Amino acid sequence: MTAAVLAPLQCRVDRVTMQHPGDVAAVRRLFDEGKVAAERVIAIFGKTEGNGGVNDFTRSYAVNTLQLLLSEKLGCSVDAVSPRIALVMSGGTEGGLSPHFLVFSIDLATLPPSGASALAIGRASTRDFLPEEIGRSEQVEETAAAVRRAMMSARIGDEVDVHYVQVKCPLLTNVRVSDAVHRGKTVVTAETYKSMAYSRGASALGVAVALGEVDIKAFSDPAIGNDVSLWSGRASTSAGIELMCNEVVVLGNSALWSGDLQIAHAVMRDALDLTAVQTVLEDLQIPASRQIDVADAARICAVLAKAEPSRDGMIRDRRHTMLDDSDISSTRHARALVGGVIAGLLGQTDLFVSGGAEHQGPDGGGPIAIIARRRG
Amino acid sequence: MTAAVLAPLQCRVDRVTMQHPGDVAAVRRLFDEGKVAAERVIAIFGKTEGNGGVNDFTRSYAVNTLQLLLSEKLGCSVDAVSPRIALVMSGGTEGGLSPHFLVFSIDLATLPPSGASALAIGRASTRDFLPEEIGRSEQVEETAAAVRRAMMSARIGDEVDVHYVQVKCPLLTNVRVSDAVHRGKTVVTAETYKSMAYSRGASALGVAVALGEVDIKAFSDPAIGNDVSLWSGRASTSAGIELMCNEVVVLGNSALWSGDLQIAHAVMRDALDLTAVQTVLEDLQIPASRQIDVADAARICAVLAKAEPSRDGMIRDRRHTMLDDSDISSTRHARALVGGVIAGLLGQTDLFVSGGAEHQGPDGGGPIAIIARRRG
């Protein structure tokens, strides 16, 4: 596979607002105004204003509304949309976070690759998992293989060029647990809510394995969801009830792609790691010793980060109260905090900050990736 | 009044942790280890882990526990404590904010004033208000006069040297409303919760008038609580049921005080105004183009800020969801956001960020003041 024989591609990212979780008018406008062809959309991420918990229906409400729009634009059935386009919703806009969609589409490049690497995107799925595989090494291994396929699809050869991997993974329900039990198998947990954490954790470790961040021989099943020393600096995983496989979207840079977008990432060591954010910005040639200026802010297309409370209840030797709050769940506090830290530097609040960061960055920290236009 | 005839004073600020709202062990240690004499404590501010709303009992729990400790140390009755020491609690440690007390005490200076100005503190109270005066011009005028007396008590002659004014003000209860009505008077509102906002607003305007930020002739009663163009950049006010007067604590710098502490302030124009925080740090000779380093962080003794959601539902043209959230009150979101913005730069979370910012900074923004030790 060489660049010569591949049609030159470029990836486009549109960040658009929503007025409520069922409002896809701004996405519709992208289509109606000819900016984006529905056929070329590869993924849509959405930050919706729910609680991010079990009863956060804003995610499925947004997915359903997007599917309706896309089925109309693609001329396919509603059910045929998701196999074609990854729809990844993350609930929770605590603090000042602003609900928005990120529409990723691929175009034939108007210009050949410039030699500089440009934003590349690829997608792959695992086979469907058996319930007993979720949260265990089978899920890790299959996810790692899918990440490698998605890298191929993104024309990225070197793991170092991967900056962000979004994984949507399954969870266990009572029915699924029963199915396994009836076949004489055990599951990692019988509780739906906990299974989400195990599935997210195994998926993140799959990314870590694929990217060479963690050696698959270095851990076994009991470490999944428990050993906080194992993590990927580029994984972002979320669990959903609507699928039994892992869907993988890889974002990176590749010299085989055209366009003026680039992605960079870093790992926030804890929730206050402003230096990590500055590092990402500087990788993108955005001066960051002050809040970035309006022109640079306009160059930013997407900000993707994970947030979670540190397990020891402390941030730099000061007690936090996230884990003991029976009124507001800890992930809501964590998103608000990390959202504030990032928004302070970027001067913008439409940030895709999501919670549930098992094996995604160190305990209390998490990956952050930014996609920006090159300085014109 | 000249420096020559005044005993040289210095103000000490101790920022100590609490494990829960009833935990004053760290304050007790200040006394027991001889660091602070209870007789010299002038005010204690506390950031407690409640919801900051109507049923936030963490504030009164902390006050009661502090009164018990202080009555023991001062050898006075529990009821005699509050007239001697201003106890100001602010509930809400959303995001990563860390519960803590700020103990302000005055010592005879070990050294004469160096010529450089140092942190100065003063205190005054208004007379008790009648219910019908709360939220109206009488409260504004009396507060302005009390601020001027507190400045005298702080030996600050020029308004420009005042950097932060904390006011504790009364609210209306059913009993108080009835009292006014029985005397043929009207009150600004019959609802307790709203009366808190009016009282905070009138108190903040009193500070603004005293500091020359707003001309008292420029507005009349209907503007109180409503005209967001009128504000103080140095006021922080909170309403409590336990008093009928306004208690005022003024913090500023004065050449008549000794010691190595200084205070500076700025006004955050909106919740993302990182530049305002950097300005304050630079006024304190703390480099702020990166997250401040550990040595500089250790110089910081107190961070005092106000937070509130912008009324138009927008932050820099992006929608926020604080005002429409029926699960989490908007002030909780706002504290989490502003706490994150500030913590990102300071690398610390024990910040006294409080909500309810009527006439305290512009709509959606608020004052921020920092007390720090001079570079050694």
Next chain:
Amino acid sequence: MTAAVLAPLQCRVDRVTMQHPGDVAAVRRLFDEGKVAAERVIAIFGKTEGNGGVNDFTRSYAVNTLQLLLSEKLGCSVDAVSPRIALVMSGGTEGGLSPHFLVFSIDLATLPPSGASALAIGRASTRDFLPEEIGRSEQVEETAAAVRRAMMSARIGDEVDVHYVQVKCPLLTNVRVSDAVHRGKTVVTAETYKSMAYSRGASALGVAVALGEVDIKAFSDPAIGNDVSLWSGRASTSAGIELMCNEVVVLGNSALWSGDLQIAHAVMRDALDLTAVQTVLEDLQIPASRQIDVADAARICAVLAKAEPSRDGMIRDRRHTMLDDSDISSTRHARALVGGVIAGLLGQTDLFVSGGAEHQGPDGGGPIAIIARRRG
């Protein structure tokens, strides 16, 4: 209009479960199994598991999903559904309340009217209101007229035979307020949230006027939303952003209808008024000195009630904490309480208990109506 010349009708009520707000599978089954013809559905009420507040998107999620199903079954566009079928969602299943749909449909009667009166249903709408009319006497009068038309549609001649009137009414948005202001008009309030209460209140008073419960000459605009002595014992109103008129559904008994369903109602004087519930049951020939038995429970098709906290903070001289709770909104507490009182007697939790009871029953109480099958 006489019974002789009218085709005999009967009203059918199906109470079906939902697994989440987007789950209309049980409604679909009614159609697919031939139990209900979509063309004959007149209204669907839904109790969804949101917070019942401003950001409760479970209501619109359910409406959208129902519209999609109904457009498919009716062979019409999605937009054409709501003018044909009243879709009324109420958010909030606090305590043990169970999410469910109530599907009201009309069939040609299989038997002529028996002489006994049977459940009757009718529907009507007002003209669209101007923003400045909302919450004011114009809305009251137009609603009263629409209730009378809906009674005609339900073939009910006597107000005493009306037992429940559901009204869906508009609210004010910034755009609507601006429109009025630009035309030199004032609105009852500029705040969206408050406008919902005024609109519900005016609509309930419209019902009260139509049913002869309140004399329209006895009050003027300032009483709307404020004078708790004015109320309907049969109104249930809810505000929604999607319409500018009032939609009215009247439920009652009529000798011109066939079938074995009947409706009865009473007014709960406060949240603990178990006697009112027993009265309704006894009107339906259901013994209620104990929790009703399984056979009688199976006869019940729908339970419709309003709940709200008493404004004085007391229930029978004991303090309640609903109004002071900054973590859980008072309407959520009220639904949980009233749901518990009713469920205790009925032994079932799929009750349509809704909040926001301005002028719907006395302060702290509300109407309750039950539809049940005649004893076989």
Next chain:
Amino acid sequence: MTAAVLAPLQCRVDRVTMQHPGDVAAVRRLFDEGKVAAERVIAIFGKTEGNGGVNDFTRSYAVNTLQLLLSEKLGCSVDAVSPRIALVMSGGTEGGLSPHFLVFSIDLATLPPSGASALAIGRASTRDFLPEEIGRSEQVEETAAAVRRAMMSARIGDEVDVHYVQVKCPLLTNVRVSDAVHRGKTVVTAETYKSMAYSRGASALGVAVALGEVDIKAFSDPAIGNDVSLWSGRASTSAGIELMCNEVVVLGNSALWSGDLQIAHAVMRDALDLTAVQTVLEDLQIPASRQIDVADAARICAVLAKAEPSRDGMIRDRRHTMLDDSDISSTRHARALVGGVIAGLLGQTDLFVSGGAEHQGPDGGGPIAIIARRRG
């Protein structure tokens, strides 16, 4: 032990209101008006208006305030109060529940026992537990022994005369877990929150064993906290950080006591078990086919019940949403529901309904006990 040689005692129960968790004015009045002698108080239960969760500080706030009052009245130190008087606070007044204290005191009887049995109260404690014993059979056995001693103290010889056993039990903290680990021991769980459930469960099983409800040989450690078929119909247990032993208060009827108070109990099979409440009332000669009348309501001195969501997410085949609600914890929903069911029949809301019902009644149900005055 015979009645002849024992001084005749009688138990008094005062149910008094509180305006907030720090308000003990009504308890003080009992002392100041000579109704109750502080020396004779044996226990105070309190229902406070917190969230009943980890960060519910209303409980410790109330305890601290009570200790202060009692130390003043008893002439002892604050620390000496709790060993003398059991102070048991339960947070959460969801729905319409009303905050209140229940003051249990013992008096010398004014009249000899009448022959009819009267309310009897007794108290005992276990030794301090080692961390590794909590949630395990050692805690079960020691609790059972303490219940038997408390029965002796209450002069109750037959288990059938015991109607309610309140247990306050310890929990695990990081420090306590470390202590066990350092001694080479394992603990039942390292998580504080979960340890509360295990400790409550083991304590309830201890009551069940003492009262002959469960055979101690029928289960072993893994059943504790897991086997929902094992339960006491008379236990109510709550975990607190301030003790390492189990404190037991037994309430029952005994012919060796005087006075006109009696206690009865039943087990609610699920949250809607109104029949159980009626059974208790009828045991107390209170007609309950309607909401009880005002005269009978005035005879009731205390209502004690447990509430929890059923684990299968269903109430009588209808789905409840308590367990999936990430905004309001399930115990809050459960208290609101059970409070509503009971309040509907009793016409009063000052009910001590508490959550966390491991092994206290069947899954989704719980014990209910009522203390009432004999019909005069």
